[in-house]
Amino acid sequence: MANDAVFRASLVWLAAVIVVVGVCTQSFKKMMLTYVVGVLGISGLLLPDWGYFDRDFSRWTSPVSAEERASEVAQRSGLIRFRKNPMRLVAYATVYGFALYKWWMFISS
Secondary structure (H helix, E strand, C coil): CCCHHHHHHHHHHHHHHHHHHHHHHCCHHHHHHHHHHHHHHHHHHHCCCHHHHCCCHHHCCCCCCHHHHHHHHHHCECCECCCCCHHHHHHHHHHHHHHHHHHHHHHHC
């Protein structure tokens, strides 16, 4: 992964959220659910090889060439590692919104 510092910082913030949830709810089950939801959320955003998936769907069966990798690294800027695609944005907002809603309903009960 190209940006390990962001990944580590995200895991530290997740640990802080888990501690707060544990202190406020005094429930190990809610702490574990927060851990699982957080790790899956962080992994879904930071770990995929977006240079590979940003290519045309028909080219997913072939490896990424060195020229494609170099151009992808040159175009990447900070935390935003994938192109702004409206369908991807809707899918992420739906999935993560639903997960956060269910997590909040469980934590606040």
